[in-house]
Structures are given as structure tokens and as C-alpha cells.
Amino acid sequence: MAELRALVAVKRVIDFAVKIRVKPDKTGVVTDGVKHSMNPFCEIAVEEAVRLKEKKLVKEVVAVSCGPTQCQETIRTALAMGADRGIHVEVPAAEADRLGPLQVARVLAKLAEKEKVDLVLLGKQAIDDDCNQTGQMTAGLLDWPQGTFASQLTVEGDKLKVEREIDGGLETLRLKLPAVVTTDLRLNEPRYATLPNIMKAKKKKIEVIKAGDLGVDLTSKISVVSVEDPPQRTAGVKVETTEDLVAKLKEIGRI
Amino acid sequence: MAGSRCKPPDAVVWPQNAEQVSRLAALCYGHGLPIIPFGTGTGLEGGVCAVQGGVCINLTMMDRILELNPEDFSVVVEPGVTHRALNTHLRASGLWFPVDPGADASLCGMAATRASGTNAVRYGTMRDNVLNLEVVLPDGRLLHTAGQGRHFRKSAAGYNLTGLFVGSEGTLGLITAATLRLHPTPEATVVATCAFPTVQAAVDSTVHILQAAVPVARIEFLDDVMMDACNKYSKLNYSVAPTLFFEFHGTKEALAEQVQRAEEITQNNGAFHFSWAKEAEERRQLWAARHNAWYSALALRPGSKGYSTDVCVPISRLPEILVQAKEDLKASGITGAIVGHVGDGNFHCILLVDPEDPEELHRVKVFAEQLGRRALALHGTCTGEHGIGLGKRHLLQEEVGAVGVQTMRQLKAVLDPKGLMNPGKVL
Numbered sequence: 001m002a003e004l005r006a007l008v009a010v011k012r013v014i015d016f017a018v019k020i021r022v023k024p025d026k027t028g029v030v031t032d033g034v035k036h037s038m039n040p041f042c043e044i045a046v047e048e049a050v051r052l053k054e055k056k057l058v059k060e061v062v063a064v065s066c067g068p069t070q071c072q073e074t075i076r077t078a079l080a081m082g083a084d085r086g087i088h089v090e091v092p093a094a095e096a097d098r099l100g101p102l103q104v105a106r107v108l109a110k111l112a113e114k115e116k117v118d119l120v121l122l123g124k125q126a127i128d129d130d131c132n133q134t135g136q137m138t139a140g141l142l143d144w145p146q147g148t149f150a151s152q153l154t155v156e157g158d159k160l161k162v163e164r165e166i167d168g169g170l171e172t173l174r175l176k177l178p179a180v181v182t183t184d185l186r187l188n189e190p191r192y193a194t195l196p197n198i199m200k201a202k203k204k205k206i207e208v209i210k211a212g213d214l215g216v217d218l219t220s221k222i223s224v225v226s227v228e229d230p231p232q233r234t235a236g237v238k239v240e241t242t243e244d245l246v247a248k249l250k251e252i253g254r255i
Numbered sequence: 256m257a258g259s260r261c262k263p264p265d266a267v268v269w270p271q272n273a274e275q276v277s278r279l280a281a282l283c284y285g286h287g288l289p290i291i292p293f294g295t296g297t298g299l300e301g302g303v304c305a306v307q308g309g310v311c312i313n314l315t316m317m318d319r320i321l322e323l324n325p326e327d328f329s330v331v332v333e334p335g336v337t338h339r340a341l342n343t344h345l346r347a348s349g350l351w352f353p354v355d356p357g358a359d360a361s362l363c364g365m366a367a368t369r370a371s372g373t374n375a376v377r378y379g380t381m382r383d384n385v386l387n388l389e390v391v392l393p394d395g396r397l398l399h400t401a402g403q404g405r406h407f408r409k410s411a412a413g414y415n416l417t418g419l420f421v422g423s424e425g426t427l428g429l430i431t432a433a434t435l436r437l438h439p440t441p442e443a444t445v446v447a448t449c450a451f452p453t454v455q456a457a458v459d460s461t462v463h464i465l466q467a468a469v470p471v472a473r474i475e476f477l478d479d480v481m482m483d484a485c486n487k488y489s490k491l492n493y494s495v496a497p498t499l500f501f502e503f504h505g506t507k508e509a510l511a512e513q514v515q516r517a518e519e520i521t522q523n524n525g526a527f528h529f530s531w532a533k534e535a536e537e538r539r540q541l542w543a544a545r546h547n548a549w550y551s552a553l554a555l556r557p558g559s560k561g562y563s564t565d566v567c568v569p570i571s572r573l574p575e576i577l578v579q580a581k582e583d584l585k586a587s588g589i590t591g592a593i594v595g596h597v598g599d600g601n602f603h604c605i606l607l608v609d610p611e612d613p614e615e616l617h618r619v620k621v622f623a624e625q626l627g628r629r630a631l632a633l634h635g636t637c638t639g640e641h642g643i644g645l646g647k648r649h650l651l652q653e654e655v656g657a658v659g660v661q662t663m664r665q666l667k668a669v670l671d672p673k674g675l676m677n678p679g680k681v682l
Contacts, residue, residue: 017343037347077347189535195349195439 004058004155004177006049007117008083009108010042010065012074013128026226028097038074041123043081044183047190048153049121050082057155060084062115066104068093072206079201080193086206087111095218100129103211103218105137110214112142117178119160124149124182135182145175149184264291264305269316273389273397273431276312280429281395283310289675290393292425294334294361298368299563300644302424306679312429314363320344321432322406328437329386329406334363334430341435350437353378356640357549363430369422371640374502376465376598377472378438380640385421387434393671398428406434419666424642425677427670441472441504445514446538447531448501449521450494454478455574457497460524461597462570469516473502475545476595476602478577481552484592485544488551493544494528499597500545545594552592552605559590559607564623566630567601567639579629580604587622589615601639624650643681651681 014020015035022029038046052058063078065071066089075086089107091099112120120142125132139146147153147162151170154161160175165184193201211218239245249255265288270276283290289309296303305311318335325348332341337359342351354365355372364370366388371380378384386408387401399405400416420427451457461474476499477485483495499521503513518529532541544551553561568576577593584591584604595602604626608619627637627650637643637650652660664682667674 015344017340035344080347080349191535192351192440193347193349194442196442198349 004052004118005060005062005116006052006058006119006121007062007064007108007112007115008042008045008049008078009104009120009122009134010046010063010074010078011039011123011126012036012065012067012071013039013126016040016127022227022229026228028224028227036070036073038077039123039126039128041125041127041183041185042074042078043123043190044185044187045121045123045181046078046081046083047188048150048181048183049119050191051188052153052155053082053084058119062087062117064089064108064111066099066107066211067091067096075206076198076201077193079204079206080197081191082197083204085204087115088206088208089214090208090210091218098220098223099218100220100222101131101133101137103216103220104134105141106216106218107211107214108134108138109141110216112138112144112178114214119178120144120180122180122182124184132182135180139180142178142180144178144180145173146180146182147173147175148182150181151184151186153181153187262304262306262308264289264311265308267293267311267313269313271316273317273391276314276317276391276429276431277395277397279310279312280391280393284393284395284673284675287673287675289678290429291677292367292429294364294367295337295358297356297358297360298364298644299565299641300368300424300638300646302368302642302644302677302680304645304679306645309675309678314429314431315361317431322434323348324406325350325437327406328408328439329434330437331387331406331432331434332362333432334361336362338362338365345437349440351440352384352435353438354381354384362435363433366421366433367423367425367430368640368642371596371599371601373473373475373596375596376474377470377504381421382418384436385417385433386436388417388420388430389432390420390428390430392428393673393676397431401434408436422642424644424681426667426681427676442506443504443510443533444472444538445503445510445531445533446501446541447503447514447517447529448498448541448544449518449526449529450482450496450498451521451524451526452496453525454497454577456524456526457499458570458574458577458597460499460521460526463520463524464517465570465598467516467520469503469513469520470505471501471513471517471598472504473500474596474598475500476593476597477544477548478581478593480590481548481592481594481605482544484551484555485547488554489543489547491544498544499526500542502542548592548594549605553607555592556590556607558609560610562606562608562619562623563641564604564606564626565601565638565641566626566635567599568630568633568635570597570600572633572635573597573600573602576626576629576633576635577602580626583622583625587618589618589622596639599639600635620646628653645679648680648682 015037049061061083063083064087122135149165151165152163162173164171289307291311293313314334317333322331339359356370390398532538590607591604
């Protein structure tokens, strides 16, 4: 049964608990000396892959990340959670800033073919750019079916039943493998890395390659013009009665 | 604290570092101004009430996690760091800090009140998990209770100053950093629950489980009133009977054995329906009653406020005091549900009271005091976790005795001769 192989993409982002500060030159946010962690939705993807492996539905889980050397920490976390080996697609720091969903999708598509995987798992979006595009683009490039915002995943032979969280409620799809799935919050609760697993992870292999080795072009047609703080919240206004409230709302054209 | 309104200070300051705290303390002390340390303000015994006015020194802007030493299992934190924030920070490291009081409290504040959480039975309280403290003394001098930068696991060097400040509730100085002991994150967790025909049976099971050296991580007791409240609040279907909630930590193999032993023991004590869960989502569901206990109890009487008692007795005396507590509740006409850290002999009566009703507040106060005295009569303590604060100073006297209190006063007089550090608390 366990013939399926899974590729899980993980992104290194600024830790969700950090207070973000915009750089004075408005070219981006401060990342130096700031705590980084695995994107929370990627954690859910790794957890799902590992659970499938524990259920003996998946034979091997490969974790991949694109970026500078520090990405290897993120891959190690995935290995500590139970992934079998890692691939680090090395991109120097300056170039990594310009890596967008399309570039990453091109890499993942090439890797999916090269590694002959049946399932590509990703978080639905990264908490730094909130793009929610990489999974969809990867599926497009591979011409594979996609189940995005998955809140439940069931393997049924050579098919995948995916329950998706959409605006109208829950949608259930059946996809033929190979497929791309992106994970949503309610899919699972990721495990914490434990010390023994962190030790074991140190011995697992991380292969370091370059995008060029895969024949992938990382050039982007998008450039960031400026990054600014959101406008300061202004104080609210208190009114005495409901009538006043309605009048005020009418006054500012809200109703 | 039952019946006490918040007494605000005359001024509040937010220092950015220990040096500023030191200058502030010296300034206030020189001018005879009371000093009130403030962390998250989540203490339950009125510890931040400025009963004589004065300056509240809010330490929450100092919120760095410094010096994580994973191989030494230690970390240094400033007062603005809460236990949940620390564990979030540590989540990928394989380490955690296990003391988890109900509120997301400041770790330095937890050190100040010698706080505890639901897994004290296995991991200890703040008493066992603070290695070193950086304290600004009332006159502004900076003290490192175990020596600057030191984080050894044990030492026989001199008087235990760290222990003196852990639990001093801000009456001896301001804690500006704490070196904490970390533990390996459990490899796997299993939870279980079962109900009993009597309180005695539940307590007996607890004692037998501890005697069997099952390293249970959490063992919580909920009485029938609480179980009923939980059913109503969360629309669940638990048996309305004395119930134990367990949590076990360990490797998969060790857990199987722990759960099996616990199940056997509870069955020997007449338990019905032992259920257990392994996956995170199911564990959450099984423990739902315990997690929502406070809110479930409050929902019994909408609009009321909850006051929690906090006595702790030797485990063998727990059934006796629980029976007495329930009788006292009936006699005083107060609605109360009971939650207990039964592995420590510590339990809380969650009393529901109308905060605008002085007669009711008085009855609650009388009940709480009586319960405190009952605990003392059974060789226990009037406060397992929450501290003495404002309301239990006279009980402290009865608990430690005249010489005990004299010694405490002498220590206080040496460090704070003017009596300006958090006046009106503890002594």
C-alpha cells in the first residue's frame, strides 16, 4: 500500500509572535536579529505528511525550502517532526528577497517531477506575504489537480478526498493522484519537536542544490516599490444614544 | 480578593531596563513613597493594590527573552515575558517551561507569588524551577540572588536568597529578571478521565497512583457540582459524579504502561467508565470540562463574579476537608463548584457571588476564612498557589506561628526598614 511519496514545501518566515517593524528606508521590514520560524501553515503541512506516513499511507516525506543558508534550520525542524530527508534550494539572501510564488512554484514543479512524488503539500499561504498562490501555481505548472484550504484529507487508493474550507462552507473534492494540496488551520494540530527527534534529525540528509541545477529561472517581473506601516488607528467616538449612533453613521455615509 | 475594590496608585511608571528600575526604586525610597511592582496584574490576592498609594512600577516594557541555554536547560527572562509567550518562543527547541497557572501571567510575577500550575505533581512549582533572580532592592541596589549570570542546577553556596524572593510577593524588592529551569518537551501525551461513586474513591485512586510511582503529569479533581456545570455549559454528557482528569507524558511505550496501571488502580477503587485519548484534538475534547471549569462554574449564576479559595492539605486529609467544604457551602447558602490539583492536595472552591451584595460578600469571606482554618487544622496551608496578598495575613500568622512571623518581619525590616515595598501584603 505505502507506495506514495510526498514532497512538503516549508517557508522560513518571521515568527508570528514578533512585532514587525518597517525599515526606515521603506524597502522592507527589519529581519536582522529577528526571530524566524517555520510558517505555521507549513507546520500543518508537515504534520499531515508525517501522519500519513505513520498511517503507512506514505512511504517517504521529503521537505524542501528555497532561500539562504538559514532555511536549513527550517528544514531541520521538518525533519525533527518526522520528515525523512530535506532538499535546500540555495538562493543567496539578496536574491531570496525577490523570490515570489511563481519562482517557488517553478522549483517545486521541477522537484516534484525529479523526485517522482505523488503528493505535494504546502501551507495555504505564508504569514509574511499572505499570497496564497504557490500551491495553485505549482499545480498549474504540473497540470495536476489541486485541493486547497484542506481541512481534512483522506487517501482512497489512487485518489484523494479533500474537504475544503471555502466562503460558503465546506466543499469536498475527490482528486486523482498525483495532486497538490494546501493546508488550512483546521486540518491538524502540529506536534512539537522533541529533543530526541531533534537529535535524530541532525543525522538526516539535507541535499543542497541550486535553482539552476533544476533548470529553473528565478527572475521575477515583480519588484517591491515600497513597504509602509498601515495608517495609525484613530480614536473612536462615543455617542450618548442609539439615535445619535444612527445619525452619526448616516452622516459619514456608512448607512 | 473577596470584597476588596482595586486601590489605584498615585502614579505609574514604565521603566525600560534594570538600571532605570534601580534609579526609580532609590528615588521613591528616598522620598518615602510606597513602591508597587506590577507584571501582568493577574494575581488573585490583591497583590497590586496600592493600599497606601505610591508609585506602581510596571515592568512589562522589559520583555526580552535573554540567554537560552538549551544544553543546560535554562533561560533568562524579563518581567514582560509570560509563560505562554516563553513556550511559544521555545516551541521548536524541544524544551518547555511547565508551570502553567490559569492566567497568562508574567514569569517574574509567578516567581514573586511562588505560583503553580496543573502539572506541579510532576514538574514542581516556581519554587523548584527558578535558578536565579535579578532583584532591585528597595534602596536601588541590584542583587543577583545566585550570583550574576550563574545558572547551575545545584549549589551549596551560602543562604538561599533565590528561595527567599520566590514567594515574597513584591514585599522585598522588584524582580527584573528570572533564570528558569526548562524541561524536555514530552515525546507523547495521553489524557484520560473516569468518574467515581465517592470523593474518597477518587482521592484513594490518586494516592495509589502516586504510590505506584506512576509519573502522572496532571491529575485533576472535579466535584459533582462542577461536572454538572460543565455539562450545562459545554453541552456535554459527563457523569455527574466526582471525576478525575489525568494527563500522562512519556515515550509511546512508557505511556501504554502508565495508562494501564492508572486504569487498573481506578477500577480497583470502583471507578466507572475510564476513557482516554491520544491525538491532540481528541485530548482537547476529553479535557474540555476541566479547561472550561471556571467559565462553566460562572455560568451557573450569570452575572455573578467568581472567587476562588486555595487551600492545600496533605493528600490523606483531602476527602475530609472536601466533605467539610461541601457542608460549609450548604450551610452558608453559597453556590460553589470544586476543582482540585488532587495530586498536590490543593483544591479551589469556585464561589459565585454578587459583587454588589455586601451581605453575600461577607458570607463568602467568612466561608473562605473558615476553610483556611480547616486546612490549617489538618496540617495544611491556607494558600497552595495564590499567595497571602492582602486577605490572608492573619492566617499566615496562624500557619507559621509567632516565631515564624517574627523571623519574617525581621528579614523584611533588614531589606525594607521603611516598609515601603508593596505595603499591606504578606505581613
